[in-house]
Amino acid sequence: MRPALVLLHGWGTSSLIWQEWLPNLDQHFNVVQVDLPGYGATTVDRYVDTDSVITELMAELPDKAIFLGYSLGGMIATTIASRFPERVTALITLASNLQFVADKQWPYAMDKKIFDDFYSLVANNTAMAKKRFSALQAHGSEQEKTLVKNLRAKKESITEQTLENSLEFLSTINNTALIDSITVPAIYLFGENDQLVPITAANALKEKLGDTVHIIPGACHALFLDKPEYCWNIIKHWLDAHSERLSEHRALDKQQVARSFSRAATTYDSVADLQRRIGNRLTDFLPAIAAQVVVDLGCGTGYFARPLQTAYPDGQIIGLDLAEGMVNHAAKHQSGCQWLCGDAENLPLADNSVDIIFSSLAIQWCEDNTALFAEVFRVLKPAGRFVFATLGPNTLHELRSAWEEVDNFVHVNRFVERDIIDQAISDAGFSAACLAVEENIVLEYDTLKQLTKELKALGAHNVNSGRQTGLTGKQRIRGLIAAYDQQRNAQGVLPATYQTWYGVLEKPVQGQTIQQQGLG
Known part of the structure; x- marks a missing residue:
């Protein structure tokens, strides 16, 4: 990168x-x-x-x-x-x-x-x-x-x-x-x-x-x-x-990601309806197996600890997140789990130690997809599953196109193309147990301010390198509002699209033939 x-x-x-x-x-x-x-x-x-x-x-x-x-x-x-x-x-x-x-x-x-x-x-x-x-x-x-x-x-x-x-x-x-x-x-x-x-x-x-x-x-x-x-x-x-x-230094500002989500720990749950909707659907993909160790990768505030405990009552649930603030919040509000602060691209877990890794709307923040999927592959047991939901590059395309009419800065988070994820999956050595669905979820807002306030409360505002620093001038904000208003739908509201991918990957047992499949 x-x-x-x-x-x-x-x-x-x-x-x-x-x-x-x-x-x-x-x-x-x-x-x-x-x-x-x-x-x-x-x-x-x-x-x-x-x-x-x-x-x-x-x-x-x-x-x-x-x-x-x-x-x-x-x-x-x-x-x-x-x-x-x-x-x-x-x-x-x-x-x-x-x-x-x-x-x-x-x-x-x-x-x-x-x-x-x-x-x-x-x-x-x-x-x-x-x-x-x-x-x-x-x-x-x-x-x-x-x-x-x-x-x-x-x-x-x-x-x-x-x-x-x-x-x-x-x-x-x-x-x-x-x-x-x-x-x-x-x-x-x-x-x-x-x-x-x-x-x-x-x-x-x-x-x-x-x-x-x-x-x-x-x-x-x-x-x-x-x-x-x-x-x-x-x-x-x-x-x-x-x-x-x-070349040793990556371009995505991972530390900014951690700081942003840590700051949002106390406000995240109040505005996380979309995240709950996607995560709840992702639980439908959980395999019905006897799991001893289950990891919630990118656990955030720990909301999905309870559904995972219900699905795997005999398993140890481990919540892991890059943002220390999120991990501390989860530890205070969720019991019966182990909480770790760690990087998905360098997991603090032993080889072949995890039965299921569940990850809802977290891996899009990773800067090196090859390292991510290699680490997931490493820590999963043979026949272990990686159950994930992530966002595609078409996410918030309406907001991005409105900003492009105002200036050339990066104002909206950029997520990687599907072929990059497919290649990382293949390079890691996964076969596909069941795959994945694409869902385009369109949320509606009366004003641009409602959308941007929600993104900030989630910690999901712009953290890409290439973003502009400092406060945005009033003239540019007026230009953005005017550009976004052109996209109001027939009901007079502003659309915001989330391109969502769901996937389940299985680590092959030694000697098993690997079937290479992608996200679609």
Whole structure:
């Protein structure tokens, strides 16, 4: 699976700055576009200090990712790489100085008087300051006029207060002492003709850091838009050289999945009607066998412990979930079971120890289906059964298509195609005992808010890498509501489809011929 890539934009821009790069990046990464406080899709302007901003960002970002930052974004990424090396796979900065305003310690930056004059312009004539900044980013480019138009076309509505606060924030970042502590693979790109980060800064860093610093000939501050192919070729070559390390890290934000469901433990049961409906139907697939050990994989709040105890009164019921909050909640409210916090892709269970694994709406959150089904196969006894329900990629397609009319971010969870699951089942060595049914369940809502509130209460809101971080702006929400309203049905309500697959897999007894079958 593709590694996660976090994109951090610069001052006076937003995540829209990456538009031209997205088609290329999406081929290689699961992209997470960040809007800094007050920019783009975020509505809250918080710039208390560097620590506060970074703490808020890290709470929403993937557990591990490559960080790519432009200008201010690169300065933030550098600070993150120094302070949280365990969460940064690699660091890439574009036109990012160690500090933005010069002093005796680091004279290779903008003169303080020039900075102060620009700060005053932002405060007194924001429109003029925005125009001047676009010109400064493009100055020195061979295609300066075209690039200025391109940059100005990417401007979203950014308030004067946000521009002032973030500019002051920019002036406080100082990575001169942190740069030597960077332990993750890192590469730094600079433009030869940059008017905001002087060439002397690039030269000083090159002397200090060697071949990790690249100076792009004839490029301006917005070097990745000025010389996109040149910059990408350098980055791609460098990434290929570090591919072994980068490939170790998965793209789906599994830790975010765990955190999201843990937070929803107390509210989950109040809105879980669909989950109950699907789980209750799944119990109809349970085999009538004498089972000694039954595992509820992705047990959540433990709701299905009692039906499993009823079906297998002589069996030991084990509830297992990735979310510690869910496991703790289940242990408090359900008796007679053993509760474990664990990962479905690395089950804390012995080989050939389980008769039945029951899993309702859990495995769609796994990032490696091959590992999942291999683990299930490993722990099942010969002739053991895996009884599961999962969601397909057509789930919430109405909400996804509405968002696609608003922007290019990943707002709706993406679940894997059937052929990927079929291949993982085959690779694990399963035969099919009985298979599976597809059911498209359509729920109806009067308002979009009802749907999104329910998803949040379930912990099932967007946890994919590629999602946007921060709060969504009012303009985009209005656009989403208008787009979704176009899908109201004849009864005037909003549909939300859940593509559901039910399956039962049997682990073959040694010497048994394996019949390869898929989900359909």
